[in-house]
Amino acid sequence: MKIGIVCYPTFGGSGVVATELGKALADEGHQVHFITYSQPARLDFFSANLFYHEVSVRDYPLFDYAPYESALASKLVDVVRFEQLDILHVHYAIPHASAAFMAKQILETFGIHIPFVTTLHGTDITLVGKDPTYKPVVTFSINKSDGVTTVSESLKKDTEDHFDITTEIKVIPNFIDFSRFSLKPKDHFKKAIAPNNERILIHTSNFRKVKRTSDVIRIFQKIQAKIPSKLLMVGDGPERAYDEQLCRSLGICEHVRFLGKQDAVEEILSVCDLFLMPSHSESFGLAALEAMACKVPAITSNSGGLPELNVDGFSGYMSNVGDIEDMANKAISILETDEVLKQFKENAFARAQDFDLKKILPDYVAYYNKVIAESQKLHEV
Numbered sequence: 001m002k003i004g005i006v007c008y009p010t011f012g013g014s015g016v017v018a019t020e021l022g023k024a025l026a027d028e029g030h031q032v033h034f035i036t037y038s039q040p041a042r043l044d045f046f047s048a049n050l051f052y053h054e055v056s057v058r059d060y061p062l063f064d065y066a067p068y069e070s071a072l073a074s075k076l077v078d079v080v081r082f083e084q085l086d087i088l089h090v091h092y093a094i095p096h097a098s099a100a101f102m103a104k105q106i107l108e109t110f111g112i113h114i115p116f117v118t119t120l121h122g123t124d125i126t127l128v129g130k131d132p133t134y135k136p137v138v139t140f141s142i143n144k145s146d147g148v149t150t151v152s153e154s155l156k157k158d159t160e161d162h163f164d165i166t167t168e169i170k171v172i173p174n175f176i177d178f179s180r181f182s183l184k185p186k187d188h189f190k191k192a193i194a195p196n197n198e199r200i201l202i203h204t205s206n207f208r209k210v211k212r213t214s215d216v217i218r219i220f221q222k223i224q225a226k227i228p229s230k231l232l233m234v235g236d237g238p239e240r241a242y243d244e245q246l247c248r249s250l251g252i253c254e255h256v257r258f259l260g261k262q263d264a265v266e267e268i269l270s271v272c273d274l275f276l277m278p279s280h281s282e283s284f285g286l287a288a289l290e291a292m293a294c295k296v297p298a299i300t301s302n303s304g305g306l307p308e309l310n311v312d313g314f315s316g317y318m319s320n321v322g323d324i325e326d327m328a329n330k331a332i333s334i335l336e337t338d339e340v341l342k343q344f345k346e347n348a349f350a351r352a353q354d355f356d357l358k359k360i361l362p363d364y365v366a367y368y369n370k371v372i373a374e375s376q377k378l379h380e381v
Contacts, residue, residue, distance in 0.1 A: 004080065007036055009038045018119075021364060025361070035053045036055060093120055100118070113376075118142060121151055142159070155283040156169045173284065173360065176352055183294050196228065198229050201231045203275070207238060210281055220255075224255055230256070232272065269290065276298075278301050278322075280303060283305050288310060291348070
């Protein structure tokens with residue numbers, strides 16, 4: 001199968017999932033073509049089955065903002081025609097689904113009928129998509145997709161509740177590649193971070209308000225008051241400066257390290273004892289799954305798709321959004337004794353195995369085949 005994948009080439013969840021999916025498909029013998037404005041962050045190697053096509057957006061004095069959607073649609077037309085792709089898979093609704101629809105219509109004039117699948121990841125629906133500026137286009141693009149998937153039942157419900165959806169939505173959850181995310185021997189790094197054998201907690205995100213990173217700091221303060229601990233803050237974003245100042249005001253700077261964006265996050269996770277994700281909303285919680293695959297249990301909110309991932313009392317605990325006291329107390333209950341912590345670590349790993357890439361990949365391949373077959377049948381009539 002020849003598959004075109006469109007995604008944002010960043011560290012965000014949608015780009016990560018799209019890139020890891022493409023790499024896995026290539027490993028299975030499918031020909032995969034990434035089409036975006038720069039090389040995806042996780043596309044750290046190439047194989048005989050992987051291709052990258054850069055979307056070039058030129059600046060013209062007439063445009064205040066470069067028309068990326070039009071440039072992307074044109075590039076899709078070019079790649080589909082030249083590479084003879086069988087299907088397009090676009091990740092994140094705006095502007096990828098609408099660009100794919102435009103490209104599909106143009107390709108029809110050449111006698112080429114290519115279906116496209118749209119995967120919704122979260123904020124493209126729960127935040128951006130609800131904006132009246134974009135909502136009609138998002139609704140239209142979803143309904144005109146030949147296939148639509150979401151990463152959780154929660155996101156499927158949000159989509160159907162807030163948009164006039166007339167097409168069927170299939171849930172295919174996010175996944176983890178255990179060949180990358182697994183416990184690594186990094187004892188020397190652990191000793192450097194926690195020289196007195198302190199517990200190590202971690203948070204990874206893009207530091208937006210929805211991640212409630214200041215809650216992470218306040219939860220950690222309460223934990224550190226009871227159990228000698230260190231906190232690693234991985235990532236970057238608009239809330240980072242405030243969070244650094246909050247650490248100073250709370251007097252816990254010596255126990256908190258801001259590490260910025262990290263490529264090899266699995267190596268950092270391998271030395272950690274507990275993952276904190278108090279988000280206001282998560283469509284799935286991919287960062288928590290990555291932690292669990294490295295035997296790091298999670299303290300999360302109970303919002304969005306997190307209850308579909310984190311099993312309360314088994315792989316970690318959940319609390320209501322904003323309940324800092326409850327999250328801290330539950331974290332302490334895990335960290336207090338080596339025996340309890342060890343059990344939660346094993347449980348987290350066991351839960352992560354339910355989302356093994358090897359289990360999820362066949363679902364995508366089967367869905368592609370179904371969408372292609374339905375498209376072919378439609379055009380045979």
